[in-house]
Amino acid sequence: MLRRAAAIAGKDLRLSVGGGQGLVQAMLLGLLLIFLFSLSRPTGELVSGQAAAAIFWLASAFGLVLVFNDLFSLEEVGGCRLGLLSSPVPEHSVWLGKGLAGFLLLVLSQMVFLPAAAVFLGQDIRGSVPTLVLALIGVDWGLAALGALLGALAQGQAARESLFSVILFPLLLPVLLGGIRIFAGVFSGEPAPDEALWAAIIVAFDAVFSAAGAFLFPFLYTGEE
Amino acid sequence: MTSSASAHEMDRPPRKTSGGGEPVRTHMGDGERGDVRVEVRGVGKFFGSKLVLRGVDCAALAGEALLVVGGNGAGKTTLLKIMAGLARPSAGVVDVRVPPEACAYLGHATFQYPRLSAVANLTFWARMYGLAPSRAELEAVLERVGLARVAGEPAGTFSRGMAQRLNLARVFLIGPRLVFLDEPGTGLDPASQELLRREINGLKASGAAVVWVSHHLSADLPFAEKVLHLRDAGVAYFGPAAEFDAGGLTC
């Protein structure tokens, strides 16, 4: 099951990095957002750690939508969804494969967003880097788990990006707030006292939506039009 | 392999309506009993409130091709998808007696990633079936469908005929014992059509059961042993191809 999920993720990464729309669009949109928000401050004044963190995670959420929409449209082009469903691959390893590929693509685009935040929003890492990395992985895991599940939701629909975002963003709030609070602490140097609580929420979110994803994905990913 | 046993003498597993419960295909998987590869009992299907299939009973036997014919919207593709486990029946049971590794589906869509090369496409699908074919095996199967010289080319540059040949190569790689074909011949050049029919006979000779939805009854009938004619969401005829009179059938 893992081997096949890895095979799917590998194929998706090769297609996405090799010239896919999803990754490039995610990076460009994210950068644009970060730049635009930097205009919200009079030039001299510094952007607060929390505002910068919020902008960073907002850019990531939009990137998530574009990445996963592209990952699932890869299957629709050649009708490969029926190929996957007719093969002995269990549906939840398609979810795992897509989630893995989406996670890595998201981290890749965030490697661009972080320096952009430093440049445009005048931030630098004053807090502990391991906290930043751990929080990034934890939050991205939740984003990928839910993104992979709901990515299959709006396939084959007109305006599927907007339908997907309208439904996905509110659900992501708990884990986004966690990411924002911990990143704000790292950017500003004084970590918030309740970071442990936020870590607990992020882990809980990851657990709930990993289980929900694996269990509910087969209902979404079917051969029915 | 003449099939003496007709569908009725099969010992009947308990009738299990798969209307409710998990969307999982009912797999016997414990090897062949007689030579039925897939049996359909009382299958019905609703799209919202539109009745598409009702009370369909049929079976596909090893070494035989079951030709599924009927007018447009008679539910042919829907039945095929239900038999292949791609869609859930609203009622009835699909009893597949072959493990998923031995089932292959070949439809309108060519199951290809345009930016991957022919070999890369085949390797990916092989891995989905848990196979790890050597370079030689891949080239052999591409040679068989006449695509050896474009093995490295991205599949997106292929014509419809070449794409369907790559699809056929995928089916050979799997070595299935149960094959579902959804109008494979549409849009093919004559040479590819000829190859397709020759290979369908090859599959039958290798003991595979073929369930074949077709639009060209006159051309495909000679290659089929059994015919299932669907009309008004029900079964108008299910039996040997020889006795099927195609009179009045407009497709």
Place this chain on the structure above:
Amino acid sequence: MPNIKILSILSLAALAVGQWFIWSYAPLEETMGVVQKIFYIHMPLAWWALVSFFVVFVASIRHLMKRDAGSDILAGAAAEVGVLMSGLALVSGSIWGRAAWNVWWTWDPRLTTTLIMWFVYAGYLVLRGSGMGGERRALVCAVLGVVAFLDVPLVFYSARIWRSVHPAVLASQGGGLEPEMWRTVLVNLGAFGVLWLTLVLGRFGLGRAEERARALLLGGREGA
């Protein structure tokens, strides 16, 4: 359906009794005065909105298991009433906040959770309205119905921790309520419950009737 008419009359009567309790039975709150009376309709609305979302959750699970049209229609009906009631809870909540503390929005965890749920289930209704095929739409909505409800506790706790940074001023009205006030709250909770039931059953009957009409329209052949 005759019992809808009975239920409607019953809910009107119950609401009237509720109003009597609010305006003449419940004593005036000393600090906020008459403004506090908004609470008696705000809290029941928020409560029954949450119950609606729970009904959507249960109906969605049932649809995933049984694939029957009834639970899908019920989920749709409950979601619609839930979005309406949570919307009204937000409106009344913010008007009350404005009147009592001169701030349109307080980061009270319950209010924030209601807002997020309003967004999620409004998205659910948008999805339900999209042109997807009947069977797939029902399945997709069922999955979202389950996922959305799983998110409620997470949203609530994250809103509560988030709030601790801005000490919200909203007094969670539970505490210092006098007995008469409590009785008024309970009566109104019951009254709004009858109204909620009427609206959900009415909308459910409507959905059933529309499904039946579509079946008749499509050539009237009854299924196996």
Place this chain on the structure above:
Amino acid sequence: MNGYVVAANAAVWIALGAYAAYLALRGQGIAKRLQQLEMLRDSKDK
């Protein structure tokens, strides 16, 4: 009577009333249509 209280109550009761009326209207409409369809179907079967 405080303006805010009036505003809140007005908003709530008007919205609930409008929704109930909307349901009632749609209910009548669909009931009529069902009757027509059933008559149509019965006439077809005779």
